[in-house]
Amino acid sequence: MKAKIIKISLLVFKIDDKSNIEKLSKRLVRDLTEYCTTENNLLEVYRLLRRIRYTILINKNQHPQHECQCDYLLYIIDTEIEINRLKTEHSDLRIKIPKLLKWTDTFNALIELIYGTQNLSINFGKGKLEEIAACFEFIFQIKLGNISEKFGDMCTRKPKKMYIDRIKENLFKKMKI
Structure with missing residues (x-):
């Protein structure tokens, strides 16, 4: 999932069509939120968030016409970074997400x-x-x-x-x- 998120973050601003940018942005937010919720390695989550944040900041400077979209994505990422920080500082906030179980009987x-x-x-x-x-x-x-x-x-x-x-x-x- 991590590679998919990175790929989407790089694609978002290489497209000129505004509706496609919005679709990709929504997909990026959905996948990023899911990753942050399910990944138990908080250091990996933090690294990915910082990497995506940096990519968006670069694109914001290169594509001023997409400033609002960039600001929205930065807000989402900053929120996830803050949640990650809280989880790190307060271990009681961490929720262990188990792997899916498979019923193997009838x-x-x-x-x-x-x-x-x-x-x-x-x-x-x-x-x-x-x-x-x-x-x-x-x-x-x-x-x-x-x-x-x-x-x-x-x-x-x-x-x-x-x-x-x-x-x-x-x-x-x-x-x-």
């Missing part, structure tokens, strides 16, 4: 987990099924579809070893019970 196993926790552990047992499912979809970056229908199908099938039983066995095994 959809039915995940649906079983969702239904198993619904009235038990989420929002004091008042979690709405759709919201819980949406959270699991987000965490694992998958689309479950209509889980009520799939759960109904699961209930009518011949019982086999359930996922929750496998979780229980695995936990007991780790606890050496």
Whole structure:
């Protein structure tokens, strides 16, 4: 992503069409903000921000007709630099962004987990099924579809070893019970 951001920052002012400059600027802001939010190495973030800031300052001096666009980008970068500084000085502000997780079992196993926790552990047992499912979809970056229908199908099938039983066995095994 870092290379993409640098490439965009160099391209922004090589284009004469104002609408394309605005599109590239928006893309630069979006990618830069995402990078600053997800990158845990604050020194790398700071280095990139300073490099992009320098590039924009040079372009501002070379292309006075784009002064407003440059000022906007500089404002965004200065804001990200300040956020980075705060994160460095106040480690309690740092949020660790985990790598995306991948659900590697069946959809039915995940649906079983969702239904198993619904009235038990989420929002004091008042979690709405759709919201819980949406959270699991987000965490694992998958689309479950209509889980009520799939759960109904699961209930009518011949019982086999359930996922929750496998979780229980695995936990007991780790606890050496």
